[in-house]
Every structure is written in C-alpha cells, then in structure tokens.
Amino acid sequence: MAISSSGQDPEQGRAAHGWTVVAVAGxxxxxxxxxxxxxxxxxxxxxxxxxxxxASIGVAFAIxxxxxxxxxxxxxALTDRFGVRRVLVGALLLAGGGAAGTGVAGSPAQVAVAWGLGVGLGTGAASTxxxxxxxxRSGAGRRGLVAGLLTAAGVVGQFVFLPVLSQVVEAYGWQAAAWGLAGAAGLVAVGALVVLRGARARGHAGAGAGTPGAGxxxxxxxxxxxxxxxATRRPAFWLLAGVFAVCGASTNGLLWNHFTPAAHDHxxxxxxxxxxxxxxxxxNVAGTIAAGRLTDRVDPRRVLAACFGLRALALVSLPLLWSPSVGVPLVAFAVLFGLLDVATVPPTLALCRVHFGQDAVVVFGWVNAAHQLGAGTMAHLGGLTRDAFGSYDPVWAGAGALCAGxxxxAGVVRGGRTDRPERPSLYAPTPRDTV
Structure with missing residues (x-):
C-alpha cells in the first residue's frame, strides 16, 4: 500500500479530511x-x-x-453544481447579512427583505x-451517522444559542444580539473558506455530482x-413525502407550538x-445520532417505522400525564419524544438514496418541504381544535393516529436495502440544456 510523503495512509488522509468537512458543516x-x-x-x-x-413584523417571519x-x-442541486464550500459560505453570508440588515431596518418592509429573504434563504441552504x-459525500458505512450528527447540530444551535441570545437581548439590546449573530456567521464563513480549500480534490466540492454525463x-x-x-411519478416519493409531512405535523407543528399552551391549560x-x-x-441529539448509527446497520424502514410507532404511543398517552407541576411521567415523555423527534431524518435520507440514487439529496429537499407543509398545517389546526373543543386532547389523539399511519x-415503502448498486440520476438533459 502506497504511503504519502508525510507517512500517512492516503485513505486515512481522505477520511480525516472528510471528517473535517463534517466538522465545518456542523x-x-x-x-x-x-x-x-x-x-x-x-x-x-x-x-x-x-x-x-x-402582524407587520410577522410577515418577515412568515417569509x-x-x-x-x-x-x-x-x-x-446548487451544491452538486458548485460544491459544499461555496454554498456553505454563501448561505452563511446571506443569513448574516439578513441579521445585520434587520439591525438597521427602518420599516417592516425592510425587515421582511432582510430577515425574510436573507435569513430564510441562508438558513434554508445551511440546514437540511x-x-x-x-x-x-461521506461514503458508504457512515452516511447515517453523519446525517444524524449534522441533524443534531441544528438542534444544538436552536437550544444552546437561544439562552445566550436571550441574555444578550436583555443586557445589551436586540440589535447587539443581531449583530453578534451576524458576526458569528461571518467567522464561520471565513473558517470554511480557509479549511475547505482542498475540498474539491477530495471529492467534496460536488461539481457535477448527480448528473448524467461526465463533465x-x-x-x-x-x-x-x-x-x-x-420523482412525483414514483409511489416511493409520495410515501416518503407523506411520512415526513406527518413528522413535521407531530413535531414542529404540534409540540413546538402547542405544548406550552396545553401545559398552561393544566x-x-x-x-x-x-x-x-x-x-x-x-x-434530540442522542436520538438522532443513535438513529443514524442504526440506519447504517439495519433496514432504514424498520428504524423509521419504530420511530413513528413509539411517537404515536407517546402522543396518545400525553393527555393522561398532564399535571400542574413537572413530575416523572412528563419527564419520561420529554425524554422519549426527544429521542424520537428528529431521529426520522437519517432513515428517510437513506430511503431517498435507495429509490432515487444520485438525486437523493434533491429529492430529500422536496420531501423536507412536505415536512414544513405538515408543520404549518398542524400549527394552524391545533389552534382551531383548541378553540372548537376547549381542549388539546383531540389534537394529541389525532397526531398519534397520524404517526401510527x-x-x-414506512413499512410499505419497497426496497430498504442500502447496499445495492446506486440508481442513476433521474435527470436526463435535453438538447437545450446542453447548449
């Protein structure tokens, strides 16, 4: 086996560089x-x-x-064309610019442009x-683990930074917090430019990946x-999109929007x-990483079905656990739901790979759009149900039934094997595209 001049096994060097990309992306x-x-x-x-x-401020958040x-x-698709490095840096600069622009905005319309467009586009490109x-791009045998780690990173950002930013807002004002967040995005972008300079040579640039012809x-x-x-012509897409819409409905849409009001009712x-x-x-962190490891080892359909089955049980049982204070039953619910919350991401991505091959990431992006649609729908329906029945109990039962479905x-989706030959790209260029 050839050894590089530095004495390092080239394969080990590629693996080390791969983990560097994962760290920067994280x-x-x-x-x-x-x-x-x-x-x-x-x-x-x-x-x-x-x-x-x-209402006028909320327009920016809606966008x-x-x-x-x-x-x-x-x-x-942009990452396949220009590479991880360029898209990552561009996304961070967009988000950071949006936060900085919000800090100096003089009208709700300017906030809508800065926060709505800048932060919306930037965070959308630098997340799922x-x-x-x-x-x-991390290679067979560890894709699930990497998906779990990076999905967990998003959760860490949401929950670790929020208390810090809250304290900054309280002590120094919201503008200082916005500019500080913009500065953090800029620093990470600069770090990515420096650290990922050699990514193209290692196969992480992504140019041309997932396309039908060389070059x-x-x-x-x-x-x-x-x-x-x-993709919409294949039943697998609709099954995965439907499953992920239920995922969004039962997590982002329901728990994150209605758990606190429901607790207040009790x-x-x-x-x-x-x-x-x-x-x-x-x-969330432990559950997502564990799901990623399992996805690398067993049929992802089983992992996905288990996540939804256990989530259904947790949601249906919640009305029986409410109390005015935090007790063991509610803590157990929080722990179980946390383990299951975003654990659906690695097996869903793996199933996209099985059915859509080189276009798996693009298809997963569309499946994730269904997730957001489900979340928005349930956020609205949860409030309507509470107004109509005076209780959230029907919502938990309905969400549990959706998760059971x-x-x-998840078991109906065919072909859970992730070790079979990769499917070619769905994309077939037309003569106009090649001009």
Missing amino acids: AAIVTAGAFTTFGGLLLVPLHEERGWSR STVLYGVTAPFAA ALAAGVAE YTPPFVTRALRVLTI GMPATSASTLLALVGVF AAVL
Whole structure:
C-alpha cells in the first residue's frame, strides 16, 4: 500500500479530511440553527421600540419560514453544481447579512427583505440540504451517522444559542444580539473558506455530482424542478413525502407550538413547560445520532417505522400525564419524544438514496418541504381544535393516529436495502440544456 510523503495512509488522509468537512458543516448548521430561534426574540422589541404592529413584523417571519422549507431542494442541486464550500459560505453570508440588515431596518418592509429573504434563504441552504449533501459525500458505512450528527447540530444551535441570545437581548439590546449573530456567521464563513480549500480534490466540492454525463453540469434550478417532476411519478416519493409531512405535523407543528399552551391549560407555568421542551431538545441529539448509527446497520424502514410507532404511543398517552407541576411521567415523555423527534431524518435520507440514487439529496429537499407543509398545517389546526373543543386532547389523539399511519407507510415503502448498486440520476438533459 502506497504511503504519502508525510507517512500517512492516503485513505486515512481522505477520511480525516472528510471528517473535517463534517466538522465545518456542523459549525455552519449550528449557527443556522441559532437564526431559526432568534426570530422569536425580535417580535416584542421591534413592536415596543419601533411601534410596528405584530402582524407587520410577522410577515418577515412568515417569509423566512416558507423560504426555509422550499430552499432545500434548490440548495441541494446548487451544491452538486458548485460544491459544499461555496454554498456553505454563501448561505452563511446571506443569513448574516439578513441579521445585520434587520439591525438597521427602518420599516417592516425592510425587515421582511432582510430577515425574510436573507435569513430564510441562508438558513434554508445551511440546514437540511447541507446536512444531507455532506452525509451523501461521506461514503458508504457512515452516511447515517453523519446525517444524524449534522441533524443534531441544528438542534444544538436552536437550544444552546437561544439562552445566550436571550441574555444578550436583555443586557445589551436586540440589535447587539443581531449583530453578534451576524458576526458569528461571518467567522464561520471565513473558517470554511480557509479549511475547505482542498475540498474539491477530495471529492467534496460536488461539481457535477448527480448528473448524467461526465463533465456535464445542468442548471441547478432546472435540475431541482425536473427531479421533482420525475420523482412525483414514483409511489416511493409520495410515501416518503407523506411520512415526513406527518413528522413535521407531530413535531414542529404540534409540540413546538402547542405544548406550552396545553401545559398552561393544566395549570403548569410557562417556565416549567419550557424546561420540558428544552429536555426534548437535549435528547434530540442522542436520538438522532443513535438513529443514524442504526440506519447504517439495519433496514432504514424498520428504524423509521419504530420511530413513528413509539411517537404515536407517546402522543396518545400525553393527555393522561398532564399535571400542574413537572413530575416523572412528563419527564419520561420529554425524554422519549426527544429521542424520537428528529431521529426520522437519517432513515428517510437513506430511503431517498435507495429509490432515487444520485438525486437523493434533491429529492430529500422536496420531501423536507412536505415536512414544513405538515408543520404549518398542524400549527394552524391545533389552534382551531383548541378553540372548537376547549381542549388539546383531540389534537394529541389525532397526531398519534397520524404517526401510527406513518409507521405503516414506512413499512410499505419497497426496497430498504442500502447496499445495492446506486440508481442513476433521474435527470436526463435535453438538447437545450446542453447548449
């Protein structure tokens, strides 16, 4: 076996460099995660200091949320064309610029442009799409682990930065926190430029990946849209999109929006409910990494079905666990739900790889858009149900039933083997594309 002049096995060098890319991507995803929760700290200060209505400020957050979901498939195709390094740096600069622009914005419309467009596009490109793209490039045998690690990084960003940013807002004002977050994004971007200089030579640049011909690089928007068009002709896409829509409905849409109000209905203080949600976030990390390791070793359909089956049991049992104070039953619920919350990402990405081969990351981006659609739908329906019935109990039962159905659908998806030959790209260029 050939040894490099430095005395290091070339294969070991490639593996080490691969983990360097994972580490840099993890830092970017942690930073992007901080942006996604910081918006909640802006609403009250902007309303009180500027006198703007909550509705006008909320437009910026709505735009950001929508773009966060729909950006992923286009960012995945863009990464295949230009590489992890360029997309990562561009995403961080967009998000950082959006935060800085919000700090100096003089009207709700300017906030909508800065935070809505800048942060929405930047965080959308530096989250799910980035995690999936780096995981796919990490090599067989560790893709699930890398997907789990990077997905967990986003959760860390959401829950680790939020208390720090809250203290900065309280002590120095919201503008200082916005500029500090923009500075953090800039530092990570500079670090990525320096550390990932050799990524192209190691196969992490991604140029031309997932394309049908050697040296051919299709327009990224065209590719993302055409992959969607072709993928929708396969039942596997609709099964995975449906399953992930249920995932978004039962987590982001339901738990993160309605757990605290439901706890308040049972006499629990908001601070206690927030503590339980923080516990969910802590165990997200362990659950996602464990799911990634399992996905590398067993049929991903089994991992996905188990996640939804256990989640269904947890949600259905929640109405029986409520109390005015935090007790062992509610702590057990928070731990279990935390282990299952984002553990669905690695097996879903693996199944996208099985069915869509080189276009797995782009397809996963579209599947993740279904996740956001499910989350938004349940966030609205949860409130409607509470208004109609005076209780959240029907919501938990309904979400549990949806999760049970998703567990069945996960078993219906065909071909859970991840070791079979990779499918070719769905994308078939037309003569116009090659001009």
